[in-house]
Amino acid sequence: MGRRRRWGQAEVAAAAMVTAAGGSWALQPLLLLLSLCGLCLADQGNLPKPKNVQVHVMNTNFTLKWDWDGKCNVKDCNVTFSTYHLVKKKHFRVWQKLSGCIDVAATMCDFSSAKLDFLRKYKLHVKAERGEDSSAWSNTVVFVPDEIAEIGPPSDVQVEAIDGLIRINILAPGSTDKTPMWEASDFSYLVELRKNGSNEQKQIKLASNNERIDKLSPNTTYCLRVKAQLNAGEKEGSFSPEYCVHTESADANVLPRPENVRIHALNTHFVLKWDWDEAYGENVTFLVECCRAYDKKYMASNCWHAVPSCKEVTTSECDLSSEIWFEGTYEFRVRAISGTEERAWSKEITCNPSKDTEIGPPSKVEINLINDSIEIKISHPGEDTNKSMKDIQGFYDLSYRIFVWKNTSDKWEKCFEDEHTLYTLPVSELNPETYCLKVQAFSQMSNKSGHFSAIKCITTEAGNNPVVLVVAVFFLQHCCLQFYSCFLLRCL
Template sequence: MAAAAGGSGACLSLLLALLFLSLSGRCLTDRGNLAKPKNAQVDVMNSNFTLKWDWDGKCNMKDCNVTFSAYYRLVKRKLSRGWQKLSGCLRVSATICDFSSSKLDFLKKYRLRIKAEEGEKNSEWSSAIKFVPYEIAEIGPPDIQVEAVDGLIRINISAPGNSDKTPMWEASDFSYWVEFWKNNSTEQKQKKLVHYNDRIDNLDPNTTYCLKIKALLNGEKESAFSPVHCVHTENADANKVPRPKNVRVNALNRNFVLKWDWDETYGKNMTFTVAHCRAFEKKFKKKDCWDTVSGCEKVTTSECDLSSKIIFEGKYEFRVRAINGTEETAWSKEIEFTPSIDTEIGPPSKVKVKLINGSVYLEISHPEEDGSRSMKDYLGFTDLSYRVFTWTNSSNSWEKRFEEDRTHFAIPESELYPQTLYCLKVQAFLPTSNKTGHFSAIECVTTEAGPAGSGGSEALWVVAGDHAGTWRMESGKYSAVLVAVISFFSVAIVCLLVTGFCYGVYCLHRWIKYIFFPSCKLPSNIEECFHEVSLKNAFIPYAAEPTENCSITMNIVTENTEETDIKNYAEHCMQSSVDSGNYSNEDEVNDCPLEET
């Protein structure tokens, strides 16, 4: 019975325990279980961190004293520390908390979770969320101050988050975009501001302008616009002297000259003063960073040499004002100048071209080379390179033949055309920024006569130290062929003209000889009689002379009578023919009878 009584007691105890648990569960159900937080979200504005979440608990938070706590830990492969309390979000009674004082690293990744608490009771943890502060951060609108001064609007801008103890961004990371308009007009104008301290020029006098500004972070993010600010420009004064305009820096190598425009109708005897501000002084928020430039106080010309005042690696702003006795104009618009970026590269100091043993040698000196330093030694010019442009008398334009960071080149004789004029010019440039310099003076050299080897028919090689670059000479090849063809046809035409002229002269000579000097031949029996008479005289007419009758007394010799008669008769006829100009005249022959004695 004792055993039975013990078993009954145990069963009774079990029943009582079950009844107690049932009653306790009903009580908790009546009060409501602690639901876990959900939909947690982190918002970052500048350097301000806010955590929000939802909670669906059934009791009134004011009556049941429910609070919330958030914990975080760094996300990485090996955890060195567990969950840590999130400063600013411990036992808060609202579903929002500010944990800006937690000093989290902006670039690291974190995991965060929340639980509800009531006395000794805790809810389950919410789902953990992950975030990187820099990635989810939003940029707030900038704080601005606006005032109208000297017919322009001066703007001072405070970078977003600049007032925070640990700002997420540097002030120098921002640029700014402004929209401004006349108060009574819907037309808007835009201008991008480079610095937090700028001005808007060319405004109408006695006019109200309104503007709003937003911040741009390294081209990645932008803020919302600031509240609208309105200012009123002052009335124009016809007697007021205007300020200098179009302020600029003419920079070539290490020579810097500040220039500006001035309307001399307002006075020719004005003096000018130049002020400058260093960029690093603005960066550290120096309120008045402007200092007068030594040597540029009260200058009488509209320019000032700044070469000895500027550090090549620096960054500056300049402004100018005109002075007439005790009257001073407003300052001109400020301009920015960065020597390493805005300076123009001059031509090479020297370009030497020599012809040695038929080869052409080229030597280049860096711009502004004074023996100790050159432009190549200054910031931004360490990668100074050169382009070489060439021209020959057989081509019609300059061609880029070489582009390399060298200063010595050699063109072998075997790759040059003989007796050819080669001209070249050189230009410095920066490959990284695609900035080009001024051209050098043109240098020319004429190659020597003689065998030209390949004559550049394939390529022209430029050797620089142990490296070589190719100068293509295809145009020279085709030009040489063209010149040869033209020369051949020119010589052929000249030969044809000379041959035709000689042939014409020869024909003319024969025609004249045929007309005026005919070649007629006498019979052989008469030619023997006239062998002493010139043939030329036979073609010259003579005036006819009167013939005389004559008688010849001849002594007839008995021996050879017949031969003597014939001889005398021939002499008589010849005499008559010469005198009369006739070769034979029958009448005259009859007038010469032979008389015998």
């Protein structure tokens, strides 16, 4: 009735204005339009518009909140709210209803069901409604989900105390969502650990969701909570609830875990070493397991497998060379075995072959005096084992530094760098003299310098003729394949 009555008043007012204008029917449409516009403004003024509209995103949960200054509360006023967002069509944009936020009888709504693109920019606004009346639109809110999203606490944290350490398994924030905002592999984690009854906390960074915390006191209750970090800490999540576990008492009769596990890598030779107390007897053997870091992080939680060459090892080291390729990253662990007793695994150690390996000295350096020149033959590091470093990805640019000095001096006289097969260095008016040299391989691609070769010396013949020092780098397996472009660098 109220709506019909106002329309009637508007029409009467319009007719009166036309009559006052001398019955000019030409003005009637304009005057009627003005009256209707006045009616629209009057209708929008009946309900206050929503204010302070805010979007809150946590993981993939989207919530919209706003304030409303009505003379009564929303329920008593029988007011609802509707939200529209701007959608781009082929040649134009149109405001469409936002799923989950239409005819809402509260000053908030959940639009997680809208299935928004996390990287797209969105615009939305809200209006109040009561029957056929509606308020003016709120101010437009602009947001990109990925930019404003907060990281929630981990979806689940499983904590277990075993063998004097804490094993922790973390389910990434939002991983139970149908379409997660982030991949589980994008996260690292921060653990706050304390002894029960103490406020002193220790922060521990975890690189993956399945880690262990060691070096703990026996027979002690520890409490911890976890939060996720994105992009190396650029964005941090909320902490999980606190979890408490009790470590077991130390048992002198139980085999300890191998400690100080480390890898020595030279060229393509990789050896795993660890510390062990020989007082535990001669019947102890060791088992080494390997897991590719990619499999552990992206594919399988149980990615560990025994290294064939490291089963029933009786020493505190084993050769991993057959297990490692230069592509990828690996993790290794070792445990002690005595009869049927198997001790807990050591702390895992990560190996990135390209970064961790050292370039060894050249496999062979030969020097010979031929006529008026010194000839030097160099074999690539690792070539004596048929695994030349020149064949390894990241070391294809392998080159050499050659240092030359008189045997009577402690300072080198000449230093040159070259990857070419022939290099000459003029040396004029030499007296009979003994010259020494050493060679070092280096790779600019991997930013590594290798070990020096053994020092070798040779004595030149007397004479006034210039002696030419010739450096011939024989590529052995590669000389028939291709020649590399040369470069001459000033020695540092």
